[in-house]
Amino acid sequence: MKVLHVITGLAAGGAERQLRDLVAHHRMESEVAVLSNPGVMAGAIRADGIPVHHLGMRGNRDLGVLRPLTRLMREGRFDVVHTHLFRAGLYGRLAARLAGVGTIVATEHSIGVHRFEGRRVTWAVRRLARGCERLGHATIAVSATAADLLHRWGIPRERIEVIPNGLVGQAFAFDSILREATRARLGIRPGAVVVGGMGRLEAGKRFDILIRAMVQVPQAVLMLVGEGPDKLELLKLVHSLGLGHRTVFTGEAADVPALLSAMDVFVAPSREETFGLAVIEALASGLPVLYGACPALEELPRQAAPAARPIVDDPWHLGQAINVLVAAGPSRYPPPAAVRHYDIHHHVDRVETLYTRIRERDDRPRFARLVSGERR
Missing domain, CATH: 3.40.50.2000 (Glycogen Phosphorylase B;)
Incomplete structure (x- = not known):
């Protein structure tokens, strides 16, 4: 399988370092798309031999990023799109649907009772999170604590997969x-x-x-x-x-x-x-x-x-x-x-097993199959 990871930015934060370790230890071919702010981790990932595509997104509401992101997914013929962080989850899952990608996964790296990726948690944030989550097939919570919060936000338990972070x-x-x-x-x-x-x-x-x-x-x-x-x-x-x-x-x-x-x-x-x-x-x-x-x-x-x-x-x-x-x-x-x-190999094994399970289930909505030109 060929995997495209989509992330909001690549500064040297925990989610960004986690992504670097994941792609460095993937047994599957992988590439990274960063919406904005490549940061120091983009260079580190490229140094590991992983292609990094910078989409040049200008702000949270820059809908123009959807076209190049969807094109990248189609031309790259990716089997899996895996998003990281909220903005990438929103735009990445939507682009993956438009591109007809068969397996769409998101990891929630930063969720709290009061703060969500540095922002204050509001009713609107929770509603938007619930809406964009339905565009994918599964959401990875990096801890049981995160899984409980996602469920409290209205995301069904059966769509949440607890896979803790890993490190070398x-x-x-x-x-x-x-x-x-x-x-x-x-x-x-x-x-x-x-x-x-x-x-x-x-x-x-x-x-x-x-x-x-x-x-x-x-x-x-x-x-x-x-x-x-x-x-x-x-x-x-x-x-x-x-x-x-x-x-x-x-x-x-x-x-x-x-x-x-x-x-x-x-x-x-x-x-x-x-x-x-x-x-x-x-x-x-x-x-x-x-x-x-x-x-x-x-x-x-x-x-x-x-x-x-x-x-x-x-x-x-x-x-x-x-x-x-x-x-x-x-x-x-x-x-x-x-x-x-929390060894990185445990993390990679479970993430790749999830990709395979979703792909074998082949439960894509009719919309995605029609966009990709497939028929049952």
Whole structure:
């Protein structure tokens, strides 16, 4: 089978990194179409030998993207279209129907009770999500938590497939040489204790809580990895608290393993997560982790990640928890069972099995068969 993955953008976020690992380990021929903002992950995917098509979409309501996207699907003779993130799910599933693609799958990477891909959840968003979901054959939820939310939005259980994210655990193994090189590049002295956070710089990630907590940890440097709409506000907060001299904003980065090697403690303070891939990557690097929400761990036994601990959502308690880890001294732990549980090969096997099952079922609506010129 030949697979086209359609994604909204290719910045260095969790969904984008997940897509890169998926296509790199596919046993099927695959290509990627990005609607807008190719970002650093487009180059990383191309470096793996996977074609990336940039559609040049100009905004959320740019219906003009449908024509080139549909043409790409027809001319590429793709058997499967797999969309990632909301905008790609809407336009990608519609284009796939118009192109007569036989198997249409979407992955929901970022859904919460209050936030949906950084946006506030509204009645209109839920209704649009339900409507465009019907254009496909199945929706992948990356956790049981995400599946429950999708069902509450009105998507039938039988159309939801729970397939957790996967990662290449060994790719995040601690590297002392990378640690020193990365610290030197970022201007961090070799012996400093580094507290790290990683993710899109937006309100839902709650990095303001982490910044405020660092006031209580005067001996440590804060490293924030990512870009986003709240970056300027977070910079202002850092300087208003007098933390500018010991805070590093790395910006968007594809070298996640190197940045994790440069850290000593990892903190993920967000209240809502669909999976929590960054937490699992940090555990793969051997870091002690403090997290606010992480379905990937919450759905496993506690002993699957003994170096990870949930936190109370306020700066004072978070600062105290960080101080406990800092006082214990820099430590690297063996990758826990949770990392092996979420191995990328398990993810790829289940995704490709889903494609095959849908294709064999051949339950395309009459509309899709007529557009593609097929007859029963």
